[in-house]
Amino acid sequence: MPKTIIDIRNISKVYKMGTQLVHALRDVSVSIDENEYVALMGPSGSGKSTLMNIIGCLDTPSTGTYLFNGTNINELNDNELAEIRNREIGFVFQTFNLLPRASALKNIELPLVYSGVKKYDRIDRAEAALKSVGLEDRMEHKPNELSGGQRQRVAIARALVTAPSIILADEPTGNLDTKTGNDIMKLFQNLWESGNTIIVVTHEEEIALHAKRIIRLRDGLVETDEINQNQVKF
Amino acid sequence: MNITESVRMAIASIFTHKLRSFLTLLSVAIGVFAIMGSGSLVSSVDETVETEMANLGENSFKITRMPSVQTSRSSRRQYNKRERIDYKQYTQLKKSIGDMAFVSVESSQGSMIVKYLEFQTDPDVTLQGTNEVYFNINDRDVPVGRAITEADVEFNRNVAVIGNDVKNKLFKLSNPIGKEIKIGNQSFEVIGLLDEKGAILGQSQDNQVIIPISKFNKYYSNWWESLDVKVKAYNKESFAYVLDETIGALRSLRGDKPWEDNSFEIETNESITEQFSGLTGYLSYFGLLAGFFALAAAGVGITNIMLVAIKERTREIGLRKALGARRFWITMQFLVETMTITLIGGLIGIILGYLMSTILGLAMGLTVTIPINWIIISLTVTTLLGLISGLYPAYKAAGLDPIEALRYE
Numbered sequence: 001m002p003k004t005i006i007d008i009r010n011i012s013k014v015y016k017m018g019t020q021l022v023h024a025l026r027d028v029s030v031s032i033d034e035n036e037y038v039a040l041m042g043p044s045g046s047g048k049s050t051l052m053n054i055i056g057c058l059d060t061p062s063t064g065t066y067l068f069n070g071t072n073i074n075e076l077n078d079n080e081l082a083e084i085r086n087r088e089i090g091f092v093f094q095t096f097n098l099l100p101r102a103s104a105l106k107n108i109e110l111p112l113v114y115s116g117v118k119k120y121d122r123i124d125r126a127e128a129a130l131k132s133v134g135l136e137d138r139m140e141h142k143p144n145e146l147s148g149g150q151r152q153r154v155a156i157a158r159a160l161v162t163a164p165s166i167i168l169a170d171e172p173t174g175n176l177d178t179k180t181g182n183d184i185m186k187l188f189q190n191l192w193e194s195g196n197t198i199i200v201v202t203h204e205e206e207i208a209l210h211a212k213r214i215i216r217l218r219d220g221l222v223e224t225d226e227i228n229q230n231q232v233k234f
Numbered sequence: 235m236n237i238t239e240s241v242r243m244a245i246a247s248i249f250t251h252k253l254r255s256f257l258t259l260l261s262v263a264i265g266v267f268a269i270m271g272s273g274s275l276v277s278s279v280d281e282t283v284e285t286e287m288a289n290l291g292e293n294s295f296k297i298t299r300m301p302s303v304q305t306s307r308s309s310r311r312q313y314n315k316r317e318r319i320d321y322k323q324y325t326q327l328k329k330s331i332g333d334m335a336f337v338s339v340e341s342s343q344g345s346m347i348v349k350y351l352e353f354q355t356d357p358d359v360t361l362q363g364t365n366e367v368y369f370n371i372n373d374r375d376v377p378v379g380r381a382i383t384e385a386d387v388e389f390n391r392n393v394a395v396i397g398n399d400v401k402n403k404l405f406k407l408s409n410p411i412g413k414e415i416k417i418g419n420q421s422f423e424v425i426g427l428l429d430e431k432g433a434i435l436g437q438s439q440d441n442q443v444i445i446p447i448s449k450f451n452k453y454y455s456n457w458w459e460s461l462d463v464k465v466k467a468y469n470k471e472s473f474a475y476v477l478d479e480t481i482g483a484l485r486s487l488r489g490d491k492p493w494e495d496n497s498f499e500i501e502t503n504e505s506i507t508e509q510f511s512g513l514t515g516y517l518s519y520f521g522l523l524a525g526f527f528a529l530a531a532a533g534v535g536i537t538n539i540m541l542v543a544i545k546e547r548t549r550e551i552g553l554r555k556a557l558g559a560r561r562f563w564i565t566m567q568f569l570v571e572t573m574t575i576t577l578i579g580g581l582i583g584i585i586l587g588y589l590m591s592t593i594l595g596l597a598m599g600l601t602v603t604i605p606i607n608w609i610i611i612s613l614t615v616t617t618l619l620g621l622i623s624g625l626y627p628a629y630k631a632a633g634l635d636p637i638e639a640l641r642y643e
Contacts, residue, residue, distance in 0.1 A: 053637050056556070058556060058636050058637050058640075059637055078560075078561060079560045079561060079562075082555065082558050082559060082560045082561075083558060083560070085555075085556060085557065085558045086557065086558020086559075087558070091556050091557070093553075093640070097549065097553045097640070099550065099553075101246060101247075101250055102246075110554070110557055111557045111558055113239055114554075114557060114558045114559050114560070114563060115558065158557075
């Protein structure tokens with residue numbers, strides 16, 4: 001039996017927008033095991049961003065339970081959530097979100113800074129992460145000296161450096177051309193094959209097809225959740 | 235995550251916004267400059283007064299017609315009504331307390347010209363008439379030749395002890411002892427050379443000639459001028475008694491009625507220092523007040539700038555939170571950043587204030603000190619300023635919702 005990392009049971013999320021209540025999620029249950037490769041799909045307004053935020057421990061559900069590695073996320077306070085994000089989740093964003101004035105290496109070190117890793121250890125681990133995405137010759141480069149693809153690689157290295165339980169990527173190819181996008185998806189495939197758990201949030205069918213399992217959301221509900229029979233591999 | 239890391243981040247972000255940081259630094263520097271500059275200048279004045287002005291020896295006090303420091307014009311008018319202290323009062327006073335204390339009498343004229351053969355000084359020499367006790371009471375030595383004696387005063391001799399400045403002007407390297415100098419139309423034999431003291435408040439203590447008071451009164455004094463009398467008790471134990479006796483004797487000599495105040499001033503080292511502190515106190519309050527207002531304004535400016543910075547860096551804050559920065563560390567980051575700015579500004583202000591007070595102090599002939607206490611005050615104030623003005627922005631930054639912050643454009 002593979003280990004269950006994410007265990008979401010009957011969660012809902014209600015926002016208040018002015019006087020109106022918005023039901024972003026209604027009774028969603030999802031379970032993701034170790035070393036799965038999942039695509040989270042859906043049009044805008046489907047609730048996929050909300051679900052992603054909850055999975056990423058940036059937000060908590062209104063009702064229902066979310067167990068992350070057995071820990072009940074609903075019961076955690078701000079600082080405990082920050083700790084979970086720091087140790088267990090590697091974020092990859094559409095817009096890369098690198099610190100513009102810091103070198104690639106410094107950017108990758110950042111999560112380790114927050115978890116209190118000593119400086120020399122930090123540099124070693126950041127270098128190793130940068131090497132694993134094939135950018136060992138770009139350590140001292142600032143983000144503006146890197147191409148879009150290289151920036152996203154740095155961001156992925158930053159996500160990997162804490163050895164998290166899951167890598168959560170939000171439209172990781174959204175700001176990249178097709179070829180560079182494919183390179184990034186290839187990198188995700190390699191990471192998956194080497195044992196990482198990967199969740200990619202996307203609205204592009206082609207991107208989702210790289211995953212092993214596709215969860216489709218619509219109107220705050222899980223529409224389908226099935227194994228991708230046509231997984232595209234490089 | 236630790237403080238060094240926060241300081242490193244803070245310095246990096248200060249360099250990112252050079253102009254903004256510079257202006258903020260400047261506002262802090264100006265305030266600290268005012269505090270530090272006035273504070274240390276006042277310290278120097280106080281130090282000078284303590285070490286040099288109040289150079290009455292131990293167990294000594296000075297009797298004058300007017301106090302040495304006068305702060306208002308109305309009190310001056312009051313003092314002007316006082317009768318002068320004349321030679322007769324001095325001799326009678328000496329008669330009544332002479333067996334328990336040394337008593338000197340002093341009177342001087344500035345702007346004198348001293349001549350020797352074809353050489354002459356600028357018209358800036360102080361001519362001092364006094365008696366044999368002067369050297370003991372004023373703590374001056376006569377290392378070459380001899381001092382004025384009681385007999386010199388009694389027999390009204392034409393003898394003079396000269397200061398080093400006068401010696402250098404008139405005699406260069408040759409020996410002045412036994413030479414004849416002229417002051418006005420009177421000739422004096424140089425009998426001694428005064429030890430070197432340097433300058434106090436820009437005034438040289440070596441540009442003087444000392445002659446017997448009897449000679450001085452006869453040729454150089456105006457009838458309306460008051461004499462200074464200095465009294466030195468033989469020992470510490472009798473000081474208070476001597477002081478009491480002197481006041482009593484002088485009051486009766488000068489005919490002060492029982493209900494009247496003394497018609498003269500008694501000054502001790504402490505009272506001189508006190509008078510000056512009163513004067514410098516105003517100065518330092520003014521500087522402090524100006525400085526604190528400037529810093530209060532700077533503080534408001536800093537809070538404002540930090541709020542702008544946080545707005546601009548909303549995404550960065552969101553990212554940091556997503557990557558696991560706890561509230562505490564976001565708060566720390568911005569607090570340390572604010573405090574780094576204020577401290578650097580403070581250091582600049584301290585250096586500039588110190589330079590200004592040193593330059594002014596040297597120009598005024600003060601004993602320039604390194605005002606440790608003012609440096610500590612300035613550093614404390616700037617640290618507090620950073621803390622107070624950074625607290626609200628930092629708290630605001632730490633409270634941002636990471637989802638909102640990451641979405642912020």
